[in-house]
Amino acid sequence: MTSFKRILITVLIMAVSFSVFAGAAQEAGAAEPVTLTVWEHTLQFEAPLKTTLENFMIKNPDIKVEYEIKTPDQYYALLSTTIQAGEAPDLFWTNGTATTDLANMVKQGAVMDLTGKIDVTPYSDMAMKMTIVDGKQYLTPGATIGTRAVFYNKDTFAKYGLEEPKDFADFERILGILKENGEIPLSFGGMFSWSILFHFEPILAAMAPDWLAEATAGNARVNDPRVKAAFNKMLEWGELGYYGLGYLGVDEGGQLLAFSKGDAAMTITGSWNANTFNKNNPDLNVGAFQIPTKDGRRPLVVTYATGFCVYDKTEHPEEALRLADYLASKESQQIWVDQLKDVPGIDGVTTDDPLVSEIVENDIQVNSFYTILSEFAKEGALPTQLWEQDNVKLLSGMYTTDEFVEMLDAQLK
Amino acid sequence: MSRLNRKSYLGFIAPGFVIYTIFMILPLFTAVYYSFFKWSGLGPKIFIGFENYRNLFFDERLSGIFWNALGNNFKFVVVILTIIMPVQLFIAYWVDIKIFGYQFHRTIIFLPYVISSTIVGFLAMLVFNPNIGIINIFLKNIGLGAYRSAWFGDPDKAFSLLAIVISWQGIAAGMFIFLANLKGISQNLLEAALIDGAGRWLRFRYIMLPALKPALINNIILGTIWGLTQFDIPFVVGGTQGGINNSIDFMNLFFYRYAFGGSYYGETSMGFGATISVVLFLIILAVAILQISFLTRKFEKDGSEGKHL
Numbered sequence: 004m005t006s007f008k009r010i011l012i013t014v015l016i017m018a019v020s021f022s023v024f025a026g027a028a029q030e031a032g033a034a035e036p037v038t039l040t041v042w043e044h045t046l047q048f049e050a051p052l053k054t055t056l057e058n059f060m061i062k063n064p065d066i067k068v069e070y071e072i073k074t075p076d077q078y079y080a081l082l083s084t085t086i087q088a089g090e091a092p093d094l095f096w097t098n099g100t101a102t103t104d105l106a107n108m109v110k111q112g113a114v115m116d117l118t119g120k121i122d123v124t125p126y127s128d129m130a131m132k133m134t135i136v137d138g139k140q141y142l143t144p145g146a147t148i149g150t151r152a153v154f155y156n157k158d159t160f161a162k163y164g165l166e167e168p169k170d171f172a173d174f175e176r177i178l179g180i181l182k183e184n185g186e187i188p189l190s191f192g193g194m195f196s197w198s199i200l201f202h203f204e205p206i207l208a209a210m211a212p213d214w215l216a217e218a219t220a221g222n223a224r225v226n227d228p229r230v231k232a233a234f235n236k237m238l239e240w241g242e243l244g245y246y247g248l249g250y251l252g253v254d255e256g257g258q259l260l261a262f263s264k265g266d267a268a269m270t271i272t273g274s275w276n277a278n279t280f281n282k283n284n285p286d287l288n289v290g291a292f293q294i295p296t297k298d299g300r301r302p303l304v305v306t307y308a309t310g311f312c313v314y315d316k317t318e319h320p321e322e323a324l325r326l327a328d329y330l331a332s333k334e335s336q337q338i339w340v341d342q343l344k345d346v347p348g349i350d351g352v353t354t355d356d357p358l359v360s361e362i363v364e365n366d367i368q369v370n371s372f373y374t375i376l377s378e379f380a381k382e383g384a385l386p387t388q389l390w391e392q393d394n395v396k397l398l399s400g401m402y403t404t405d406e407f408v409e410m411l412d413a414q415l416k
Numbered sequence: 417m418s419r420l421n422r423k424s425y426l427g428f429i430a431p432g433f434v435i436y437t438i439f440m441i442l443p444l445f446t447a448v449y450y451s452f453f454k455w456s457g458l459g460p461k462i463f464i465g466f467e468n469y470r471n472l473f474f475d476e477r478l479s480g481i482f483w484n485a486l487g488n489n490f491k492f493v494v495v496i497l498t499i500i501m502p503v504q505l506f507i508a509y510w511v512d513i514k515i516f517g518y519q520f521h522r523t524i525i526f527l528p529y530v531i532s533s534t535i536v537g538f539l540a541m542l543v544f545n546p547n548i549g550i551i552n553i554f555l556k557n558i559g560l561g562a563y564r565s566a567w568f569g570d571p572d573k574a575f576s577l578l579a580i581v582i583s584w585q586g587i588a589a590g591m592f593i594f595l596a597n598l599k600g601i602s603q604n605l606l607e608a609a610l611i612d613g614a615g616r617w618l619r620f621r622y623i624m625l626p627a628l629k630p631a632l633i634n635n636i637i638l639g640t641i642w643g644l645t646q647f648d649i650p651f652v653v654g655g656t657q658g659g660i661n662n663s664i665d666f667m668n669l670f671f672y673r674y675a676f677g678g679s680y681y682g683e684t685s686m687g688f689g690a691t692i693s694v695v696l697f698l699i700i701l702a703v704a705i706l707q708i709s710f711l712t713r714k715f716e717k718d719g720s721e722g723k724h725l
Contacts, residue, residue, distance in 0.1 A: 076656055080676030083457050111458035187547065194569055194660065249546030251660050252569025261547045392657050392673075399571060401661045 036067040037322045040092040041311065043070060044078040047275060048096075051342040055335045059326060066322045075197075079104055086113045086314075093317040094326060099133035099142050099309035101377055102387060108312070109136045115313040115320070117141060121328040125349045130307045143327050145308025146336035146352045147345040150274045151201045152362045157288040159186060159268040167292045170299045171209055178245045181268045187247035189240065190267030192258030193398050194251055196391040200373055202271045203394075207233040208302035208369045209294035215302075215369040221379065225386075226405075226412040234397065234404045241398065251399060263287060274362050277344040291361040303365035306374060307348055308339075379415045386414035444697065450690035457675075457686035468691035482692075484662050485670040486699070488575065492666075493643035495579050501635055504587055505628070508594035509620065529588040537652025540581045544568055568653055571663035578664050582649050586642065590635045597631035598624065633711045637704060644700050647672070667696045 043052050049072050056068045071092070073081055078096075085091045091113065097105050108114045118140045123131060126144045134142035160166070163184060168174035181188040192198035208215060210233045217223035241250065247267065255272075262270040263283030271294075280289050293301040311330055313323045329335055333351045340347045344356050346363050354360075376386040389410060397407045451468055453461035471478050507525060511518045528536065543549050544567035552564040568574045601624055609619050647668035650658065656673045658665025675689020 077676075080672075083676065087457055107456060107458065111456075113458060190547065195655065196657065247547050248552070248564055249566025249569050252544065252546045252566035254541060254655075257541070257545045257547060260545075264548060266547055395657065395660055399660050 036065050037319045038067045038069060039094065039317075039319060039322055039326055041068060041070040041326070042078075042082065042092045042095040043072050044096050045075050046072050047279065048072075048339075048343070051339040054338050054342060055330065058334070058338070059329045062329070063322075063325060066325065068326060086111070089316060091314040091316070093319060093323045094311040094313055094330075097142060097309060097312050100136065101133060101306070101309070101374060103377075103385065105141060105312070106136050109139075109141055113315055114141045115315045115317070115323075117143070117313065117324075117327060120324055121331050123331055125333060125351055126331075127349065129305075130348060133307055133309050142312050143310030143331040145310050145339075146333065146347060146349045147308040147340055147343070148274075148348040148363075149306045149308050150346060150362065151205045151271060151304050152274055152277075152291040153205065153269055153271050153294055154262065154277070154280065154289055154291050155269040156262070156265060156267075157290045159265070160290075167290070168295055170295045171297045174209075174294055178240065178243075182244055187261065187267040188245040188269060189247075190253075190258045190261040190270040191241075191246040191250045192253045192255040193241070193246065194253055194395065195255045195258075196394050198255045198258055198272070199394045199398065200390070201273050203233070203237055204304045204372050205271055205294045205302075206237055207372055208304050209296050210236060212296060212300070212302045212367055212369050215372070215375070218375045218379075219370040221416075224412050225376070225415060226408040231404050231408055234408065238398065238404070251395070259283065274346055274359075275343050277358050277362065278342065281344070289358060291358055293362075293365055300366040301364060302367045302369045303363060304371050305368045306371045308345070376411065376415070381414055381416050384414040386411050389414055447690045447693050447697075450687055451694050453687045455685075455687040461687070464687070468688050469695075471688070472691055472695065481662065481665070481670060485658065485665045485667045488663075488665060489644050489646065489667050491575065492579060492582075492646060493640050495583075496639040496643045497636065500583050500587060501590060501639060503583075504590040504635070505594050507587070508591045508598055509624070511591075511595055512598040525591060526588040528585045531585065533585065533648035534652055536581065536585045537649040540577075540649070540653055541568070544577065568664075569660055571659070571661040574654070574659050574663040578650060578653060578659075581653070582646070585649070590639060593635055593638075594628060594631050597628050601627045633708075636711065637707050640703055640707060641700060644696070644703070667692065671696065 041052070041056065043049065049070075052070055052072075056070060060066065060068055082091065082095055086108070097108070099105055105114070116139050117134075121143065123140070123144055126146070130144050130146070131140070134140050134144050155167075159181070163180055165177055165180065168177055178188040189202075191202055207230065211227075211229035214223050214227055214229040218225075218227075240246065247253075247261070253261070258270060259272065259276060259279055260283065261267045263280050265284070265287065277289070277291070280287055293303055295301050311327060313320070313327050317323045333349070336347075336349070336352045339345055340352055340354050340359075344354070344359050346359055347354055373387060373390070376390060380386050393402065393407065393410070396402045397404065402410070450461070452463060452465060454464045454467075455461040472482055473479055507521070511522050515521075544551055546552055546564070546566050546569060549567070551567070555561060555564050565573060567577055605623055606619055609623055614622070645668060646666045650664050650666050650669055651672070653659070654664040654669070656669065658669050658673075671689050671692040674685050674692060
């Protein structure tokens, strides 16, 4: 047999073998589950997300779900890049209408319209508000309320014979006593704009719940004397040393760590961090309360949690919708409440965690300052971004309170 | 020689040339193109001519941030050229003359270089944390509590501290370039000078230093580029806003904030971000060309005048 014939026969055999194996592989592949990818924006939510997805996969063995946790400051940058590249994850978290990112994605056709496609009957209009753009739903709702609270070290309080404050003046008295005794009264991450927000909002709620109600209705400006007074109070506590030395050099991690270690008696932060303290230091004896008003009412800043969008160009729309539906279910939301010690916001999702009960003890519910900035922004303006970039400059003294509120107010309708 | 042989070198450089064009040259021209548009990064682009450039240089808010960030970059270049480089040279000389324990010192200086910048930044945040960081705790414990500080939270100290942290990690690179050059100096020359009575300083000044000119030119140019392209450690330490009062804001942070952070147009501003990157590229290019032409001309002039052996 000539060498040419030998080569030809060898090539033919290889070609036939390849097609047989490729066919077998394809057939095997057809039996494999569909794989979905989910992105979340913070490590804090990894545990409940993981449990939720594991439960989903048990109920849906034909779907495999992988998740990736990004960091908050890079999340939207990464997401935007993958959307541009046409390779966005099948589902991804967004904070809904709290920022303009969702509206922008809707405009660009990057997110699927979920109206009528998933079950949202348990959710109130308030809970759904964050998911609606131009009358359509683009996001799974959250059944938990994100709020802020003063977390305090019960052992430190007991050491000085302190109890939860009865009114605003009592709270300031407690701060003074702790400072006099060499404690850091309030751990505060002055370097991080979100720490500043979660620290400021309860102060504003305690000092001016009426302003919050008026502003929510569109009847009050940010450059109102009541808002300025709340900013000045926040600055005054810094000058009095209630935040400890050099709080402008502390980031959020440092803030939470200082409280967890027992170096600070209290910290004002998001309710979702209740679980963080427990993880950092299981022996920490933590309590929580809302800063009371001058007449003793306890205001609760309410923002509903948000969920996940479905990528409009997902290769598995049916499976992605099944996952979205499960993420919005009471079963899934109960996982988030249990694992994050979060505050449930709809009927059928409950908690028996005593710390959560302390967090939500309130006499009046108020809106979030950040939500007000977002809702009443002028066309093309972004007061929330101005807030995020420049609120540190208020603390450092680069801007006066008057200058800062005027800058914010100029961005609003 | 046939034409095929004369042009055969083209076949060898073609793959590298193509890859370089695709990944370096093409994105550059694409960035210039995007800088003339208002574009969020998603959806349609709106042509706005030079408006992005006008806003960068003349908008009250944005131009202030731009000049501050650029100023920080040039400040850091000055620190590199006047402080870090001499230290690198000194350490390289120290290792070259095999001072006692030189191997240990060389390893210790090189170790931070292999640590990820993100980890270095994170460690710096922990060490200099005003409440729980070991620096403030140490100062308090030795009775120097009055010297405790906010460190990165103090806009007057943040830049200097950041320069120290970045130098701690990056000092090894330039040092090894100097060391490699020092190793190339003829030992016979140095021994002859020693025999002729030249002391350590004279040998360094008239033999080693002139011979170090290639390394000096390299380190000056690379150091300048390093200073003008800072991002990772400032990002970890100061966040996207560039620290307290933008004290550690740099051009790459500025670019990142506006390209991906949605701060100018009310949404992600890829067009404006491209503008920043184009301007930064032109600045780095101009500085590099000036340096190369000045330094190489001086080197050739010194060589023709016999100023180095």
